[in-house]
Structure formats: structure tokens, C-alpha cells
Amino acid sequence: MATADVLERNYPGRRAQLKRDILLGALACFNQHGLDLTTIEIIREHCDTSVGNIYHHFGSKDGLVAALFFSALEDQARLLATYLEKADTAQQGVAAIVGSYIDWVTDQPELARFQYQARAAIAKGPQADELAAKNRSRNKHIFSWWSAPARHAFIKHIPVDLLPSLLIGQAENYCRAWLSGRIVTSPKKYRAYLTQAAWLSLAIAPDLK
Template sequence: METTDLLERAFPGRRAELKRDIFRKALALFNEQGIEATTIEMIRTECQTSVGAIYHHFGNKEGLVAALFFTALEDQARLREQYLSEATTAEQGVQALIYSYVDWVDSQPEWARFQYHARFAVTKGPFKDELASRNTSRNGQLWQWLSAAEQGEALKRYPAELMFSLIIGASESYCRAWLAGRVPSSPKAHRELLAQAAWRSISAD
């Protein structure tokens, strides 16, 4: 799954071609130059379009950052739902969450790198309420699924808002280290161990 494929999934068709190009160029600049240092003018120059065209699609720089961030979240969610559709027990559900998480990072490192860097900006910016709403909905749906699955009854001793952190915590830490070049092996190489650790973190007595 390349960056172009992700964008074509999210924004298909010829009419969205300029939007996809802005996304591609902005993503590269944000990762290379940093979010704060990148300007709309820099993006405009790379895209060879007008500032007005960028503002038309995204409103301003904060809107562009948020649009990229939410596009990444939605693509992650698509893969997660695909993996979860094949799970029937809570343990298999946790495994699906870990597999989908690390497989997505492995296949979309530039998007994942941006996502980690942009989270703080989106959390503190004008789209913070939308992010909070999406997170609440996502975590609530996962909690309901895990609670309803076989073996799920034992998980109800955990607060719902803590569950996602318990499951994803170690995988997120390793993915960040890999993207930063601090560890050599892709997180996908350790998906089995990470999934086992995640299950033990919520299923141990």
C-alpha cells in the first residue's frame, strides 16, 4: 500500500486529482521540514497551484494538517475493521488490533510518521473537538466489541477509556522507535510477540 493508493482510496476520481496532489506534497513537506516550518506558500510552490486553490479545499494550514491526520485515521480504521471482521473471541480481537496497527505503520511509514508528529497540533488546534469525538466513538466501539466477544466478560474490570492504551501502548512505542530509526526491525516482524503482550496486559489475573 503506497501513499498514492491510500489517497486514491480516500479521494477517488479525476475531480479529486488536485486534492490528492496537495495532500502528497504537503505530507512530504510536513515530514521533511516539520509542521511548524512548512508554509502554505511552500506547499503552493510544490504543487504549482494557487494559494486560493489550497484554501478552497482546506481553509487554512490547520485545516490541511487536520485533513491529512483524519485521512490517516480513517485508513487505519478501514484496515482495523477488515481484520476485526475475522475475529470471534476477545483474544482474536486484540490480535486483530495489533496486527492491523503494525501492518498499517509498516505499509504507510510516511503517513504514520506524520500522524505521530501532527497529533499534538490537532489536539491543541481548532479541530480538537472533532478529534476527541472521533476518539470517543472509536474507543467506545472497540470496547463494546471486546466486551461482547467470547472471553470479553473478564475485561469489564477495566475502564473503557483505558482499554485502548493498554492494548496498543507497547506497539505504539515500538512503531515510534522504528520510524525514528532507533530500532532496525519493522514492527511487522514482531507482530506476534506484540499481540501476545497486549493480550497478557488485559487478560492476566
């Protein structure tokens, strides 16, 4: 089970098995009922565990949401780093960034669906600073890769906070529609189109003032 593998990477070992089980159950509940309507009791019943166990490991429903959200974010970052390490040219870098995003969403649809609905809650909650820090770190990593003289020509006038939107904005929009069921064609089928769209967005960047 793909989601279980993600959680195993973030919470390894036999001693963390109950924690992983609770997270898997909570993910199913959040995606079925939504964040607001899901209660600790619903999660407890789904996981066949005690409220005490849930609070012991995560402190609250917000703690569960944060644990799932940051597990997803860290797994995305790992895949991005793997793809980017194999890229040499600027165009290969675009393909790596867009491709890793599409591949992660299509391979982890349940986590991706949850991540989209939870982002606003995390951004407005007590973990907002942690989310901002992780986003800055991701953006810094991408921009650092682009900063090599042979690569930066197409993006040297792009502000760091704008770069992720130009790179994956269109892919993200399509993936959201696919996850919601509004469209049925897998994002992987249109990977080349979405990569080219991102590349063209960057290619005109030096003309921006």
C-alpha cells in the first residue's frame, strides 16, 4: 500500500506501528468526511483504538492533520530531490520538477487529496511558521539548482516566491481537477504538455520587467 510506505519512511520501525495505523485511519476519515466533520471519535472507531492512544501520539485532531500533512510534504520533497539530482540542463530541470510533482500526486492520490484540503488549515494554524519554513527551504533548493551559470538564463529575473507557481501551477491545477473527479484522464498522460507549458513560462521570463 503506497500510503503506508510513505508513513513507514516518516515513522519507521515496529514501535511506530500504532502511530502509522492511526494516521492511515485518520487519512481515510478526513478524505471521506472532510476535515471539519471528522471527529476524534470517528477516527477512534475507524482505527479500533482508544482516544487515549490518539491523544498520546498526536495531542489533538490538529496534531493528526499536521502529522499527515508534513509527511506528505516531506515525501514530495524527497522525490523532487531524487529527480533533480539526475537533471543537468535547465529544460531537464523543468521536466524533473513538473514530473516529480505529477508522479507523486498520481502515485499518492489519497495523500494528495488530503494535502489540498488541509493546506489552508495548516497555513492558518499553529504550524503556519513550520509550513512557511518548509516552503522557503523547498524554494531555496530549487532556486539554488537554477543558479548554476549554465541554467539560470531563463529564470534569473524570476522572484523566488514566483518560481514554484510558474513551474507547477498548471500541473497543480490539472491534478486538482483529476483528484476531484472533474476529469478522468491521468495527469501522467499529459505530462509532456504540462512540462512544455512550464518551460515556455520560464523561457519568456527574461523579457519580464
